[in-house]
Amino acid sequence: MKEVEFAENIIVYNNGQEAVDGLKEIIKEKGTLPDVIFLDLNMPIMNGWEFLEEYENCSYDISKKTNIYIISSSVDPRDLERVKQYNKVDSYILKPITPDDLGKIFGSKTK
Structure with a gap:
């Protein structure tokens, strides 16, 4: 990320929780939500799927669009199919x- 100067902050x-x-x-403090979330599916305590469930069912008013990208080493077709169930996931x-x-x-964020 540093190599391509992806983000200032x-x-x-370390885990989904x-x-x-x-x-x-961030929401409680009325801060700025991230533009992008990179989400690993295999995390301790709360995995990526559990994070997505929690995020999609969030009762907070989230007016800002945050792009979520799943980052995974899994090539399991079931994972690729499951990602399609989440409207807030942009890509795998x-x-x-x-x-x-x-x-x-970065190019898609600026368009």
């Missing part, structure tokens, strides 16, 4: 993420 959460709690805190990117992948995302 990057917040890293930290991410949910962090986003709720296979690990490792490359500068070219980030460039494509």
Whole structure:
């Protein structure tokens, strides 16, 4: 991300529960939600699928569109099919993420 100067501010959460709690805190403090969320499916405590359920069922008024990109090493067709069930997921990117992948995302953010 640094190589392509993807973002000025990057917040890293180590698991899905930290991410949910962090986003709720941002909303509570009336802060700015991230433009992009990179979501790993395989995380401890709360995995990516559980995070998506929590995020999609969030009762907070989220007027800002946050782009969510699943980042995973899974090529399981069931995972690829399951992603389609989530309206808020923009794309599924296979690990490792490359500068070219980030460039494509950055380009789509500015359009």
